Amino acid sequence: MTIHYPKGMHHTSQVTNMMRTGKTTKKALTFSRRGMGLEEEINVANDFYLANRLAVIHKKPTPITIVNVDYPARSAAKITEAYFKQASTTDYNGVYQGHYIDFDAKETKNKTSFPLKNFHQHQIDHLANVLSQGGLGFVIIKFTSLNENYVYPASHLIYEWQLHKGKQSISYETIVTHSYRIPESLTPSLDYLVALDEWLAHINK
Amino acid sequence: MTIHYPKGMHHTSQVTNMMRTGKTTKKALTFSRRGMGLEEEINVANDFYLANRLAVIHKKPTPITIVNVDYPARSAAKITEAYFKQASTTDYNGVYQGHYIDFDAKETKNKTSFPLKNFHQHQIDHLANVLSQGGLGFVIIKFTSLNENYVYPASHLIYEWQLHKGKQSISYETIVTHSYRIPESLTPSLDYLVALDEWLAHINK
Numbered sequence: 001m002t003i004h005y006p007k008g009m010h011h012t013s014q015v016t017n018m019m020r021t022g023k024t025t026k027k028a029l030t031f032s033r034r035g036m037g038l039e040e041e042i043n044v045a046n047d048f049y050l051a052n053r054l055a056v057i058h059k060k061p062t063p064i065t066i067v068n069v070d071y072p073a074r075s076a077a078k079i080t081e082a083y084f085k086q087a088s089t090t091d092y093n094g095v096y097q098g099h100y101i102d103f104d105a106k107e108t109k110n111k112t113s114f115p116l117k118n119f120h121q122h123q124i125d126h127l128a129n130v131l132s133q134g135g136l137g138f139v140i141i142k143f144t145s146l147n148e149n150y151v152y153p154a155s156h157l158i159y160e161w162q163l164h165k166g167k168q169s170i171s172y173e174t175i176v177t178h179s180y181r182i183p184e185s186l187t188p189s190l191d192y193l194v195a196l197d198e199w200l201a202h203i204n205k
Numbered sequence: 206m207t208i209h210y211p212k213g214m215h216h217t218s219q220v221t222n223m224m225r226t227g228k229t230t231k232k233a234l235t236f237s238r239r240g241m242g243l244e245e246e247i248n249v250a251n252d253f254y255l256a257n258r259l260a261v262i263h264k265k266p267t268p269i270t271i272v273n274v275d276y277p278a279r280s281a282a283k284i285t286e287a288y289f290k291q292a293s294t295t296d297y298n299g300v301y302q303g304h305y306i307d308f309d310a311k312e313t314k315n316k317t318s319f320p321l322k323n324f325h326q327h328q329i330d331h332l333a334n335v336l337s338q339g340g341l342g343f344v345i346i347k348f349t350s351l352n353e354n355y356v357y358p359a360s361h362l363i364y365e366w367q368l369h370k371g372k373q374s375i376s377y378e379t380i381v382t383h384s385y386r387i388p389e390s391l392t393p394s395l396d397y398l399v400a401l402d403e404w405l406a407h408i409n410k
Binding site: 050053055056058060061062063064066076077078079080081082083084088089093094095096097098099100101102126129130132133134135 | 261266282283337
């Protein structure tokens with residue numbers, strides 16, 4: 001399959017990327033990311049991927065339970081009572097070069113570990129189901145204090161979850177060892193397809 | 206990849222299925238389907254597939270725009286003003302044996318054609334994007350008066366849409382010719398993976 005990367009930004013290793021950007025650009029990067037949450041960064045990346053025909057990945061709408069709806073004459077139906085419902089799956093899914101993609105996004109201020117309480121059993125179950133059907137399941141983990149982002153494969157998350165029974169945390173070193181780092185980038189700021197490419201190359205070796 | 210079908214109900218052709226069920230069973234089938242809308246039938250099928258580890262396919266939550274939320278002390282957050290938003294994608298997606306699955310469900314009482322006004326441009330665009338990434342995009346079409354259900358590949362829908370510029374209809378014959386029929390079944394009543402298997406066998410020929 002031929003992949004058309006815009007401006008050859010993909011497949012540059014993180015090191016060359018850092019070298020190329022230099023100090024000024026890096027400051028700009030940090031600035032542009034300031035105030036943008038992880039979810040927003042992913043949405044921007046997904047919009048970029050869609051517009052450039054690189055991948056079709058969307059955030060699922062927030063699940064709610066609707067209790068009451070008003071239907072005013074000649075106006076749009078108005079929901080007047082509804083409640084947030086716990087999602088039974090993950091937040092994002094889609095397709096990338098024939099691969100089914102399914103992930104959640106989590107961030108932590110912690111610098112040395114990632115608390116497992118960030119996950120729920122149903123998310124773990126869903127990711128296990130995805131893996132059993134041959135999908136690519138993972139979590140995008142952001143260490144906000146370190147400004148480091150990782151694609152952490154669900155297979156390893158499930159292993160750690162079973163080991164600790166959902167309690168305690170996964171150490172920073174463990175995550176780094178088993179993840180694919182998302183390099184700093186400009187457009188989009190969180191170019192996680194680069195990490196997926198690295199992962200897929202590793203799988204296809 | 207090994208596929209574990211429960212009770213060997215898959216891969217039976219529609220003709221043998223009809224013959225096997227006979228008159229009494231067929232009445233029961235019709236009765237069990239009465240009052241169950243297409244969407245509900247698909248949800249039941251998806252639950253069945255998930256429980257039997259056959260596929261992981263979910264309906265996306267209804268997208269809404271939240272305008273106002275009350276946060277009462279010691280109670281769940283209550284959405285007090287929200288509006289339905291037009292979906293930018295299709296209603297269902299997921300993964301089946303490594304394939305990304307993406308589809309919408311449509312029904313018509315019409316016996317001779319399917320009106321294209323049932324679709325919106327953004328759904329067509331989304332399905333085209335899915336195809337370009339190697340996903341399986343389609344529509345489950347139910348002819349309610351005929352009690353016939355089809356998996357109609359998105360590639361052909363897009364062709365018809367461009368031909369008629371979204372106006373007019375697709376004839377019943379055209380749909381039947383280019384679709385994979387979903388055979389009548391008991392559990393689940395709309396066993397659309399059977400039609401997908403037929404389609405995939407055709408692709409892999």
